[in-house]
Amino acid sequence: MADHAAAVAHQFDDAEQQRGAAELGMWIFLATEVMFFGGMFTAFTAYRWLYPAAFAHASRHLDVLLGGTNTVVLIGSSLTMVLAVHGARVGHRRMLLVCLALTMCLGSVFLGIKAIEWGHKWEDGLVPGLRFTLTGADAGPQELFFFLYFAMTGVHALHLIIGIGVVGVILALAWRGHYTPAYHNPVEVTGLYWHFVDIVWIFLLPMLYLIGRHGP
Amino acid sequence: MAHSGVRLYVAVFAALIVLTVATVAVSYVDLGPASVVVALAIAFTKAVLVVLFFMHLRESSGLTWVVAGGGFFWLAILIALTMSDVVTRGWLPVGVK
Numbered sequence: 001m002a003d004h005a006a007a008v009a010h011q012f013d014d015a016e017q018q019r020g021a022a023e024l025g026m027w028i029f030l031a032t033e034v035m036f037f038g039g040m041f042t043a044f045t046a047y048r049w050l051y052p053a054a055f056a057h058a059s060r061h062l063d064v065l066l067g068g069t070n071t072v073v074l075i076g077s078s079l080t081m082v083l084a085v086h087g088a089r090v091g092h093r094r095m096l097l098v099c100l101a102l103t104m105c106l107g108s109v110f111l112g113i114k115a116i117e118w119g120h121k122w123e124d125g126l127v128p129g130l131r132f133t134l135t136g137a138d139a140g141p142q143e144l145f146f147f148l149y150f151a152m153t154g155v156h157a158l159h160l161i162i163g164i165g166v167v168g169v170i171l172a173l174a175w176r177g178h179y180t181p182a183y184h185n186p187v188e189v190t191g192l193y194w195h196f197v198d199i200v201w202i203f204l205l206p207m208l209y210l211i212g213r214h215g216p
Numbered sequence: 217m218a219h220s221g222v223r224l225y226v227a228v229f230a231a232l233i234v235l236t237v238a239t240v241a242v243s244y245v246d247l248g249p250a251s252v253v254v255a256l257a258i259a260f261t262k263a264v265l266v267v268l269f270f271m272h273l274r275e276s277s278g279l280t281w282v283v284a285g286g287g288f289f290w291l292a293i294l295i296a297l298t299m300s301d302v303v304t305r306g307w308l309p310v311g312v313k
Binding site: 038049075198206211 | 222258288
């Protein structure tokens with residue numbers, strides 16, 4: 001373990017510079033992720049502007065209770081993630097391991113609830129292209145809403161699946177004692193990624209579930 | 217120090233939960249057009265809390281602030297320029313016979 005604590009790659013002056021580079025690299029990746037999700041957020045904003053009534057009607061098909069519960073679950077997973085990072089910083093091994101495991105559990109609970117919601121949408125015939133049974137004047141724009149709903153929640157869920165996998169790898173490495181207060185950059189940057197995925201959902205909740213509960 | 221760190225994280229978590237309950241509760245009240253503003257303002261506040269405290273941006277270097285700010289600034293450009301097209305299309309009778 002001492003070799004890991006002392007491990008500063010040869011291109012860096014010191015551990016602090018190495019840590020700063022890891023953090024900056026992750027933030028640059030997250031900036032590209034902002035643009036990736038931003039395209040879909042922009043498309044949603046534009047079509048909601050063009051079809052306000054249809055988007056409001058479609059939004060009311062979503063289950064606010066399940067969406068709200070999932071928000072609480074994901075914010076809880078962000079708390080356990082930041083506590084894992086805290087455990088790594090202060091060298092509290094059990095806190096690091098337990099909180100990483102809890103983060104994976106809460107992420108899985110989120111996906112489970114999401115799967116239940118998607119199942120309801122299938123039963124209700126609200127899946128564009130495969131099983132869409134709405135009829136009427138604004139069925140087309142409502143199908144557009146559900147296309148964006150599945151695209152945005154689907155890509156978000158994919159990010160969460162990747163996140164759970166990465167946290168699993170970090171958990172295995174932490175179990176083997178790879179991280180010390182002097183070197184735990186992978187734990188820090190995994191935390192950044194996890195919190196970013198949480199932030200995406202923080203915006204998806206109002207946009208998809210909440211805005212449109214009243215009005216035309 | 218260690219314990220004050222944990223207390224801060226739990227306090228931020230509590231604030232995020234309160235804001236989540238608030239935004240869901242407020243969605244049951246008909247505020248008209250203001251409901252969009254309120255919902256997005258609450259989401260933005262939650263995102264800032266996560267970025268500053270859970271992602272530790274307040275401890276980060278100026279360079280990280282530039283990258284984080286740049287990401288959201290470019291997102292603002294993307295949305296603003298796209299919507300400036302979508303919103304204003306009907307304003308002038310161009311191409312209408």
